Amino acid sequence: MATEAQQDLTKKLSDYQYGFHVETKSIYKSAKGLTREIVEEISRQKNEPAWMLELRLKALDIFNAKPMPKWGGDLSGIKFDNIHYYIKPSDRPTRSWDDVPDEIKETFERLGVPEAERKFLAGSGAQFESEMVYHNLQESLARKGVIFEGTDVALQKYPEYFKEYFGTVIPAGDNKFSALNSAVWSGGSFIYVPKGVHIELPLQAYFRINAENMGQFERTLIIADEGSSVHYVEGCTAPTYSSDSLHSAVVEIIVKKGARVQYTTIQNWSNNVYNLVTKRAKAFQDATMFWLDCNLGSKLTMKYPAVLLMEPGAKAEVLSVAFAGKGQHQDAGAKVTHLAPNTSSTITSKSISKGGGRTSYRGLVRVYPAAKGVKSRVVCDALLLDANSRSDTYPTMDIQEDDVSIAHEATVSKIGEEQLFYLMSRGLSEQEAATMIVNGFIDPIIKQLPMEYAIEMNRLIELEMEGSVG
């Protein structure tokens, strides 16, 4: 048995090219488990204002009081006592890669982070374990008043934004994991885009877990002021270990009148990470919030990017791709709440299950009374690559107004023998043929990505498809 498990791990390591880890000397590492003292220590280490510590401790009480969710995926494997809640890898974030400790820098170089920044980013952040180790923004944008900082630094420098917005989109008590994040949050990005400023190139943050039994709880807050626009991209990976890690982020976004925010995720966690993330945006008059969510990897992902459409003319778009391989469950979807008239939403979800993997679409569209003229369209398509894989759809529609236009379509298809044969008859191997069909299936979503990320996604899909067919 042991040998089998070992072989399985070796295979996992070879399939997943981000499974490496480096030896580091962390500055501070909390003992395993979660206590009031650890929360206090995190706050002390960060030299936080008293109100933030108070917020953390309140959240800890909520976390302890709330039962584990009974829906979604199987959470019984999470051992809250076996997790390091805070690991501080370096002293403070720097603006130069030269000042990042060597082994951490090497990690991000292997992940292509500095190179991406040189080539096509307006700004870049890199989080290692619990802290941002690097954060930088193009000088020209800083001069226009754009703020792009690690959340901890931003709390020190711009407390007024935090007093006004922190926890207003996702209160600690929203769910058990938002409470956990609120208690032990560390790292993440803070973005403020001033009125009328358009950031052409994406801002990127890369989140890396390195240690075993690590809990990563970054907290991101984005404020797009009136008439501004920004595209934020996050990527995430972790080493492959035989025991589990936990990633539980909270992302809050405020999209003010006429502004536009695109939030793109390319998640590729190793198969031992529980990924339980709460993401929500408030969109005001004529504002647009666009979530583009690509979920690969992880053991279990539960993530439903949400938009509250607060004022007339606000728009929500959620595009998501989920890929579940052997032993993986992607429980993903979207939530849109129409609180005002003439708001609109589009949810498109594409999921692929392979080798016994499981995907679920879980969605909610809610229209409040008097929200007349609302338009909403939900499309979910699932593709099953073999007979023992699974896909489920749990769409919920809660429509409390008659003057609305709501559409919902769902399809489940098996990868077709006829399609495979057609492609193979032209000389493509079964794996190449299946990969081509999968890439075609998610193409409508990949097209929405900047070219560099589209190439990366196609490459990741190819890696996922390797060895998928006999």
Next chain:
Amino acid sequence: METSTVNQSLNKKTVQAPPVKELPQVFYKDIILEIKHLGVSVEGKEILKDFSLTLKSGEIHIIMGPNGSGKSTLCNALMGHPKYQVTGGEALLNGINILELKPDKRAQAGMFLAFQYPREIPGITFGNFLRHAVNAVQKANNPEAKPYGPAQFVPIVQKQFEVVKMNRQFIGRSVNEGFSGGEKKRAEIIQMSTLQPKIAMLDEIDSGLDIDALKIVAEGIQNVFDRTNMGVLLITHYQRVLNYLKPHFVHIMVDGKIVKSGGQELATELEKNGYEEYAPSQSGMRK
């Protein structure tokens, strides 16, 4: 004097410009496909029984027969469709039994099937699909060969589009998606023209085509045949494709077997008398 030096170097440059990569020029000789005592069943039902036929490069064979005679089964089984189970016999392509190979290996060995109902592959452009196919076949036959890049490949496919007078914009469209029946058939010929198979099987390539499209498709087949000297196995209900394509052999297939072989005159005779003589048990036969 200096001026002439400049001119010379300019000339030199023109000559040394990188050559546009073309498809390799092929002209097949001594290709032979020997189908011997082939038996095929579909979902437990025996369709082909003891079927034998020999096909060589430079030959066009036409198999005609009524519905359900096993014509499509023959092509699908030879290409390796998983639904078609070979129950006996062999198909030797220059001595190699292709029935033991997966469909992709058969394609790499030089087999091609133009489908009666080509499949749609949403989200994958025709040009990209065909480039990957050509690269896969090329790599299998010559591991050293450099794969075609997208920019290199476009002019090559554009040329093949001319073979069947098809609008090049289809290069950027998803494979067969939203193509009309006729466009799908033309796209099959474009694939054949690009892949340059040794043996091409065309399954009802003429069905659903109006007279103009039929002419274009038939001329396209003739073009690739003349260029490559491949062997052709064309399957049809109708005699009308023979107005444009001159076969060397015509076979009549009934109930899983060839019941008569001959030259073009056999097709003319069929046109007049139908299949009644060969398949008296079947009624309402099409001509």
